[in-house]
Structure formats: C-alpha cells, structure tokens
Amino acid sequence: MQPTRVIGLMSGTSVDGIDTALVDISGTDLDLKVELLSGETYPYTPQLREQILQLGAGTAVSMAELAAVDDAIARAFAQAAQNIQVGHQAATLIGSHGQTVYHRPPQAVGELGYSFQLGRGALIAYLTGITTVSNFRTADIAAHGHGAPLVPRVDAYLLSDTQEERCIQNIGGIGNVTYLPARSDDWLSQIRGWDTGPGNSLLDLAVQHFTNGAKSYDENGDWAASGTPCYPLVAQWLGHEYFHLPPPKSTGRELFGVTYLHQCLQDSAVYELNPADFLATITELTAASIVHSYDTFLPRMPHKVLLCGGGSRNIYLKNRLELLLGKVPVSTTDEFGLSAAFKEAIAFAVLGYWRNLCIPGNLPTVTGASQEVLLGEIHGNYG
Structure with missing residues (x-):
C-alpha cells in the first residue's frame, strides 16, 4: 500500500x-x-x-x-x-x-x-x-x-517502547506531557497526558518586556543563563492552584499570559531582580513546574524524558530540567527518529x-x- x-x-x-x-x-x-x-x-x-x-x-x-x-x-x-x-x-x-x-x-x-x-x-x-x-x-x-492535549495517541504509536516508560515533554508556549508506559496488553489505557503549565510563553513575554519588543525570545536561554534564579519566588509561584489540579487538565495564555507575567514582575519587585535574574527565575518555574507535575501525578518516574517543541532548543532550560530530574536522562525526540522542531x-x-x-x-x-x-x-x- x-x-x-x-x-x-x-x-x-x-x-x-x-x-x-x-x-x-x-x-x-x-x-x-x-x-x-x-x-x-x-x-x-x-x-x-x-x-x-x-x-x-x-x-x-x-x-x-x-x-x-x-x-x-x-x-x-x-x-x-x-x-x-x-x-x-x-x-x-x-x-x-x-x-x-x-x-x-x-x-x-x-x-x-x-x-x-x-x-x-x-x-x-x-x-x-x-x-x-x-x-x-x-x-x-x-x-x-x-x-x-491531542498528541498523546500519536506519541503512543511513534515513540513508545516495549521495555521503557517514557515521558514526551513538549515545550511550546504551554508545556504538555505524554506519559507512555511500556507497551503491554493494556498499555493504551494507562497512557496519561496533560498541560504541565507555562513553557515558553512567560519567557518570551518577559524578553519582549525587557527589550521593549526589540527581541521576541531568549536564544538558547543565554540571557537567563547569565542570571541567578530566586528560589523563594519559584516556590511562591508553584503554589498556584493550576499546578495542584489533578489531570485531566489543560491551560493556555488565558492563565499564563500577560496578566500573569505582570503579577510575577510585581512579586519580584521586593527581591530587586535584574532582567537576567528574572529570566532565570521564570525559566526555573517552567522546569520546576514540569518536574513537580511528574512527581505529583505520574504513577512513577519514567526511564527517559524526550523533549520536543521550541523549548527543546533552550539549552539553559534543558540543563535545569536535567538537574531537577536527577537520574532521569533528558534527550530530544530527534534522537528517536521524530523531529523535535x-x-x-x-x-x-x-x-x-x-x-x-x-x-x-x-x-x-x-x-x-x-x-x-x-x-x-x-x-x-x-x-
């Protein structure tokens, strides 16, 4: 055929x-x-x-x-x-x-x-x-x-494995995950997926804010990498009710958009963060919210995390995810035959x-x- x-x-x-x-x-x-x-x-x-x-x-x-x-x-x-x-x-x-x-x-x-x-x-x-x-x-x-999210069924047939449990983590404007158990007789019914929270949306908005629109994103995460995350702020922001809602759940710019960024900027004023520190902190929120989501809602941590979407090219974000995930290796879907971009x-x-x-x-x-x-x-x- x-x-x-x-x-x-x-x-x-x-x-x-x-x-x-x-x-x-x-x-x-x-x-x-x-x-x-x-x-x-x-x-x-x-x-x-x-x-x-x-x-x-x-x-x-x-x-x-x-x-x-x-x-x-x-x-x-x-x-x-x-x-x-x-x-x-x-x-x-x-x-x-x-x-x-x-x-x-x-x-x-x-x-x-x-x-x-x-x-x-x-x-x-x-x-x-x-x-x-x-x-x-x-x-x-x-x-x-x-x-x-609607891509998990596609992920299941293109990226699952007979031995490994995998998380396919897309990082677009919003992040979403597909949890793929090892293929077995009833594996399809065990697949889970949800929107993890902000991906690139807040990062891009923050870059546009600090550059008056001259730049639209932080290439490779270089600007954020030059700063230092404010961990008390990350902990405060992780208290948002969305991160604690059980799946199924989905979100968008209606929640993690301009209004939310302005609230984050207001929260950060007391810490007197420079732009690089603020971007590092927002990046940490994206990484930490993904890992928090896995810790809270997965039946167990996967053997591998495969990244895709524009955020998979953010080297600093990928490094932060690797650090927070500990022993779980992080790669991209490119390495498994499916274009991450x-x-x-x-x-x-x-x-x-x-x-x-x-x-x-x-x-x-x-x-x-x-x-x-x-x-x-x-x-x-x-x-």
Whole structure:
C-alpha cells in the first residue's frame, strides 16, 4: 500500500509562525510509519502576529475584525502548505490545527469546555485544492473532554517502547506531557497526558518586556543563563492552584499570559531582580513546574524524558530540567527518529490522516472525554 502524502500545519501559543511538515504516512496504529520529507516554519507578518497576540490576551474586537483575522490566518496557512510542496510530489491531504486564540477547560463536572482556533479549513481547502481536516478539538470537547492535549495517541504509536516508560515533554508556549508506559496488553489505557503549565510563553513575554519588543525570545536561554534564579519566588509561584489540579487538565495564555507575567514582575519587585535574574527565575518555574507535575501525578518516574517543541532548543532550560530530574536522562525526540522542531505539525498530519480513515484520534484517559471520537472536520478540495 502506497503511503499517503500529508501536510501538517500548526501554530501554537507562542505564535512564532506556522510549523509546516510534509510527510508520508502509512499504517494505522502500531504499524504507523511517518517519514518527514520537509519541515519549515513560516513566520506570520508582524501585523498579523500582533493581532493574534491581542486576541489571545482578550482584546475586544468587532465580528468584522475577527472575520478578517480568521481569513488572514487561513490564507497564511494555505500559503505555507503550497510553499512546503515546492520540489516535492503534491500532497493529497492537509491536517490543520489552526491558531488557538481562546481555550477554556470545563469548569465543573458535566459542563462543557470551549476552544477556538482561527484559520478556517474550508478556505485552506479551496485555496490549495487539497482536502483539509481542521477543528480537531471540538469533538472531544463535545464529549466532555478538554480537547487537549491531542498528541498523546500519536506519541503512543511513534515513540513508545516495549521495555521503557517514557515521558514526551513538549515545550511550546504551554508545556504538555505524554506519559507512555511500556507497551503491554493494556498499555493504551494507562497512557496519561496533560498541560504541565507555562513553557515558553512567560519567557518570551518577559524578553519582549525587557527589550521593549526589540527581541521576541531568549536564544538558547543565554540571557537567563547569565542570571541567578530566586528560589523563594519559584516556590511562591508553584503554589498556584493550576499546578495542584489533578489531570485531566489543560491551560493556555488565558492563565499564563500577560496578566500573569505582570503579577510575577510585581512579586519580584521586593527581591530587586535584574532582567537576567528574572529570566532565570521564570525559566526555573517552567522546569520546576514540569518536574513537580511528574512527581505529583505520574504513577512513577519514567526511564527517559524526550523533549520536543521550541523549548527543546533552550539549552539553559534543558540543563535545569536535567538537574531537577536527577537520574532521569533528558534527550530530544530527534534522537528517536521524530523531529523535535516539527513533532506537533507531524502529529496533526497524523490526526488528519486518521480522520480521513475514520480512526479515533483522542485518548479519553488523557482528555477526560467520555469516549473515543473522530477528531476534525473534513473540507473537500473543491476541485
């Protein structure tokens, strides 16, 4: 059977740009195989990025303005899909996560959550001439799930092992973990996953704050590495109720965004931290919240932690994680055959592929949904 050529499109809470993966996919579950043919990140225009960040921060807009941003994101996604195919045989399917601008987990048992992604799939399908699957989160939410994280089922079939227990730790704007037990007869039901808390979101916002927008992130964590963490502040911030909520749980910039950063800056005033010390302290919060999450909610610590996402390139953050995890080795998914930079985009290519084959994509033990469901809405290519 010939592999299916699929494009995965993803822009996360960091709003860095559109991570785009062109992949060949075959198989369904334990025989699932993915070959990355090309991966690129296509930046948003500065104007569109600022509009997305403002929406994510809760800025009020008219319906006409919201529609314009929705269309602009869809056009940017469609252009990314067209660009990634240059020099390659054409894809026949797109899995597009879109751009999250609002995420509200269920507030109580029996209540529904809500998650809003812009970049409508129908327009992407029309502009590219390729069948497009989008709106992946809504079906899980309708089944009383969080609609997040959705990649653990993909992680299970691409990164699990027959002997080792592994944690796949994505560090985007928000961090999320997939706990993979060693494969056995009932291993799928033992998989767990949740959002661990802030990833790069607070770090990036702090860098932008200290540089008046001249820099958008701390490359390699070099600035933070030149400072000294304030451990009493880290302990104070770890008291936040989110870190103590049991899974299933999910979060976003609505919680760990601009307002939270300003609270952190206010908390730090008494310690008179310079920018490097503050960045070191925020980095420590990201690392410590991940390890606290493992200590508190995992059945046991894993044999290995595999990093992916933009934060996997932050050398200082990786070093802090290694130190806090002690004897648990930390590497990246690159070392296990799956691109750390484009893993999330690859995951949504797989989820689109599964939807096209009518294979469920969620794990109820992760999202809290009442049942497995088909994820995503299919939009024809209008050819």
